[in-house]
Amino acid sequence: MKSIYRLLVFLLFIQCFKSKPQPVQPDVAQFFQVYGTFLKLSQADSLGMHESSTLLDSALQLHQMSQAQFDTTLAYCEKNPDIFVSALEKFDVHFRQDSTRL
Numbered sequence: 296m297k298s299i300y301r302l303l304v305f306l307l308f309i310q311c312f313k314s315k316p317q318p319v320q321p322d323v324a325q326f327f328q329v330y331g332t333f334l335k336l337s338q339a340d341s342l343g344m345h346e347s348s349t350l351l352d353s354a355l356q357l358h359q360m361s362q363a364q365f366d367t368t369l370a371y372c373e374k375n376p377d378i379f380v381s382a383l384e385k386f387d388v389h390f391r392q393d394s395t396r397l
Contacts, residue, residue, distance in 0.1 A: 319363045321371035323378060327386040329354045329365060334390070 332354040340350065355365060372379035 319361070319367045321368040322360070322364060323368060323372065323382045325358055325360050326365060326368040326372070327382055329358045329360050331386065331390055331393075332357055 329351075333351050336345075336350040336353060337347070351365075352362075355362060372382075
């Protein structure tokens with residue numbers, strides 16, 4: 296009987312110190328990489344053969360970003376418009392440069 300109590304105490308102790316999953320953190324730079332790829336894929340799909348959600352999934356997969364992280368970053372940008380505008384301006388400059396090379 297003592298061994299059962301020891302085992303229960305041990306398991307309780309382990310459970311208390313078990314690491315908790317970290318919440319998804321926003322990544323604005325990666326968000327705009329995904330967005331840029333999404334725009335390029337959309338432009339390349341001139342016949343409209345693919346749905347927008349499929350193109351977004353492809354961009355997310357290419358940049359190894361989860362839908363949860365994308366959604367978290369979008370919500371973060373909505374709550375922090377200054378950060379969003381600053382990142383958007385940088386993105387716009389780079390996206391225009393890439394477009395002129397094509």
